[in-house]
Amino acid sequence: MAALSDENKGEVKVSGATQAEEDPRLPLVEELDADALQDSINLLRRFHLGEPGASASTQSPDQTYLPLLLNAFRNLRRFRYEYPLLLLPDTSGELLARPLDEFLQGVLPEAEGSARMLKDNITWLETYIRDQISGQDFSTLARGLAVGAGEALVMQLGLKESDQEVLRADLDELVDNIPQGSHFLPYTHNVALHLLQHTIRHRTQWQREQMMRRIGRAVRGLQQLVEVEAEKTSDGKIIGEGSKFFDSSFMANVVENKSSGTLLMSSERMERIQATLDILTSFELDQSILHLVVRPRSFSIGDAGSINIVESADPCTKALELYDLVAGKLSRVFASLRTAELDVAGAYDSRFHDSWFESFSAAAFSDDERQMISTVVALETAEHATDDCMQSFSTVLASGKPVQILLNIDPHTNPGRESDFLGGLRMELAYLGIGHRHAVINQMSAAKYETLLSGFSAALGSHQACLHLIDTGFSDPQPLHPWIMATAALESRAHPSIKFDPTSTVDTEEMTFAGNPSPEDDWVMNTAIYRDEKGESVEQEVEFTFADYCLLKPDLLDHFRVIPDGCDSKDIVSVGACLNASADEQDRIIPFIWSVDGNGLIQKLVVSRQLLFSCRDRLDFWQTVQSLSGVKNAFVDEAVKKAREEEQLRAASEREELVREYEETIEQARTESANEVMGRLTNALMELDLTLDSPVLTESPRQAEAPAVTPVVEEVESEEVSAPEPAAEEDDDEISFDEPxxxxxxxxxxxxxxxxxxxxxxxxxxxxxxxxxxxxxxxxxxxxxxxxxxxxxxxxxxxxxxxxxxxxxxxxxxxxxx
Incomplete structure (x- = not known):
């Protein structure tokens, strides 16, 4: 597939087979006679239409069958893809993460001949790091792991001492280029949570530190006010660094009435300052930047880190309650902080501020103050969200509070219909979320880390309720690597990438589906390479549909049947062609997909009518998303067509005007040329001596210089004919449409x-x-x-x-x- 082939450079296969041996091949078959062919086609058509007897009489594929476009990934022990990620620390700027291979290649010196041994073995180093963290559900400090990988490489190569010193120096330089505090994160079933936690830390760490400094300044300002007030009623003792230069008792005798001219603070203000100090000095920053609400005994993670895990039978309701609790505590703190700043500045007015701070809530928080609220996430399942918890699920999305709902999606299922995966029209939770209008909706594939990070960042910055629909590709059983499964779901339109952000300031970015391959097409087309009956390599464009993705799910294998060898007919067409056919044609034709069995033989598989309806349903939803995002939108297309027609009419009008001006210019040039010719002819005739039988020109100085009359006329006439031609060529250049x-x-x-x-x-x-x-x-x-x-x-x-x-x-x- 397109995304897979781009990422899969540098893979290592288990077997040592050549490329020709690994390519799937067409089986050697004999054509069926007409009667046997017709019987096979009729049987396959009856299976497609759902006849139970036909299902029992046909061969179902086993779990070794894979879609043709995914066969190359069947025997991969390891391959290069976007994970593991190097998670960069909070001080690294806007870039949050980089793929391991991209980072390693980026830190190698570019100079020719430098770090030769390290460059030759950088793939080994990358493979070692991948293997060390594979299967972990937590991130690992990058520098320590890179040091261990370097030592393993030195031992692996068995170099002499001088070469070891050179290689170790290059390895030390590589480790120094890894930012302090960076982590390596493998692809795990909780990868979305890890990246969400990383995004939260990256977004809020600086703001949290700044807020604590702000609170510290306010506390010091209030303490100084209290100290000054205390000195107003003291015995005149001098305080501060300069007190050692003064005799306090002498000054007390000089100033007999110490309170004269001093205005004491009101008791009301002093009580307010003391209460504010008590709240601010007792405040401790919540070390849990993420509160995760899960169902009892339904969640586990390798390293929770700064995640506070709370169990509840209704995660959505509990998440709202937890958010209100966290925000309520901070409301008292931020009200006290603002009170302190006003008191320090002497600007607090109880007539206005008392009532304001009594009702102070999270709705009045500034953006910096909102960043201090620990993120609350409800981890739910699609089945519960569409069944017993639908009401609380909808309540969160309509609340306007920045509570996150994270659902791990299995793209081939229909939420709420566990017993019938393909039954009816699919409940599209993204569409349901968009219906709440003010919530941010992110439907994303964990295979694309950049989409995850940008979606999380947009959601956290919106300060609105957010719904994250994540496909990680993990399932049981697992026919292929989870990252490949997640990528296949993205390319088959089973789980398209969707982002809906009603808070976006750019109208064109409110609804986007960036990250989807071939966004203008119904299905993604890829090049399949295989061997024909003669063993020759063949390249063919093959579509990757929802039916191809369903072949990866053992629960859905009964919706496929193997087409017998030699059964070839124009009535057997691809799924894409079948969906594009008319209703009358669909009653006649039989849809199929390309597959490869466990022996590397290419087989066609008939698709059941129920699965074909599901493909139609997914395609309809995909086309709806296209339309909402401005791609293949009928209204947009009509507006573009109308505007283009208007532009063409305007261009044609301008062209006609240019032609008219050109013709007027030519006509004017001809008129002027004719007048000039007649003028010259008249002058010539006036100079003739008409008293002689044969008129001759009279001698004059002008006559000696001027050419004969006849040549002048011929030259002018020639100019009349040829003069317009350069102008025409020049005009043609001006109105040429050959340039882009x-x-x-x-x-x-x-x-x-x-x-x-x-x-x-x-x-x-x-x-x-x-x-x-x-x-x-x-x-x-x-x-x-x-x-x-x-x-x-x-x-x-x-x-x-x-x-x-x-x-x-x-x-x-x-x-x-x-």
Missing amino acids: WIDSIFCTTCDDCLNLNKQMFVYNDNRQAIIADTKAGTFSQLVEAAELCPARCIHPGKPLDSSEGGLEDLIKRAEPFN
Whole structure:
């Protein structure tokens, strides 16, 4: 698959088989005779339509069958993907985490020949670290683990002492490049919680430290007020560093009435200050940055760290109560803090402030004060959220309080219908959450750590209730690595990435589905490589559908049947083609998916009608998400079409105006040329001596310089004919549409073209794309940008460089956009 193939560079396979041996292959088969073929097709059609007798008479695939596009991952002992992550400390800036392999490659010296031994063995080092933390449900200090990996590498290589010193020096430099306090996090079933905890710490650590400093300053200010007040009624003793230079008893005799001219603090204010000091000095920062509410005996984690785990039969209700409790305690603290700051500044007015602080609550917190509230998370199941706890689930989402609900989703199931996974239309919890309007909704795959971190960060910054729907890929039994399972769910539209943030200040980002592969297509297409009956390598584009994903679930294998060898008919079509067929055609055709059995043989599998309906349901939901996000939206398409037609009419009008001006210019040039010719002819005739039988020109100085009459006329006439041609060529250049251009008014600011070439494509003042320099890129990039553009507003024109390779194919690809 696309995402998997991008990540899977550098994998290590168990067997030592060659690539040709590992590629799946078509079996050698004999064609069936007409009667046997028709009987097989009829039997498969009856299975597809749900006839019990046909199900018993056909072969069901076993658990060794995998979708064709996932067969390459069948025998992988280890492979490279986005995990483990290096979790960076709180002081590292905006970047929260980096994949291990990306980090190791980034810290290697670039100079040629430097750290040669370390560079040659960096993959071994990476593999060692992966193996050490594999299966752990907690993060490990990065520096300590890197030191241990380095020592293991030295022992593994068995180098002589001088080489060991060189390698150890390079390893020490690598370890020094690991930020202090960093951790390695493996891919685990609780990876979402670990990353949520990391995001909370990264977002709040600095604010929490600043808030404690603010409280400290307020306490010192109040204590100074109390000390000063105490001195007003003292025996005149001098305090402070300069007191040793004064004789207090002498000063007491000089100042007989010490209270004269001194205004004592009111008892009411003193009592308020003392009460404020008591609250602020007794305040201790909650060391648990995350309160996790779970069902009894339903949750375990390798290292809870700063997570406070609370058990409850109704996690959503308990989470709201816990949030109110935590926020209520901080309300007293922050009310006292603000009171203290007003008292220190002498600005407290009991007429206004007393009633204000009596009713002070979390709703009045500033952003910095909200960061001090420990995050409260309710860990629920999709089954309970759609059944007995639906009311409390909805109450949290509608509360407006920043309580997080985290649900681990199994994408192939229908929440609330455990006995019938594929029964009816699927309950889409993301859609249910969006219906609450003010809640932030994140449907994410744990396989994409960047999507997780950005979703968590947006949710925490919104100060609204949040629903996180996470697929980690862990299940029992586990046919493939959980990360591959989670990626397969994302690519099959079983669990698309969705982000709904009603607090976003950018209208276009309120509903987004960034992170989904091939966002404009119904299904993701990938290239499958296999061997045909002759053993020759074949590449074929294959779709990856929800049915392919369901083949990975043992509970759903009964919805597939193996198509017998030699059974080939035009009535047997792919799932995607079947879904695109008309209703009449669907009653005739039989949908199938490509699979590979445990022996590496490619087999077609018929899909049951019930599973086909589920594929239709998932596709409908996917298309709904597309529409809500502005992709394939009928209203947007109609508006774009209308605007493009208006633009084309305007361009045609401008072209007609240019042609009219050009014709007027030509006509004017002809008129002026004719007048000039007649003028010259008249002058020539006036100079003739008409008294002679044969008129001749009279001698004059002008005549000697001027050319003969006839040549002048011919030259002028020639100019009349040829003069307009350069003007026409110049005008053709002006109105040429061969150069690339962009309908910037339709640009959706998707960044796709800028990601291809930031020198060729730039944004104007309205953050809409324009072409800054056509020479800064290639025609291939222009065509690719046009194909990627969701608004279809990029027009590649024709190639400016005739030496660029593959122009014939590129020009054909560019035609639909010009």
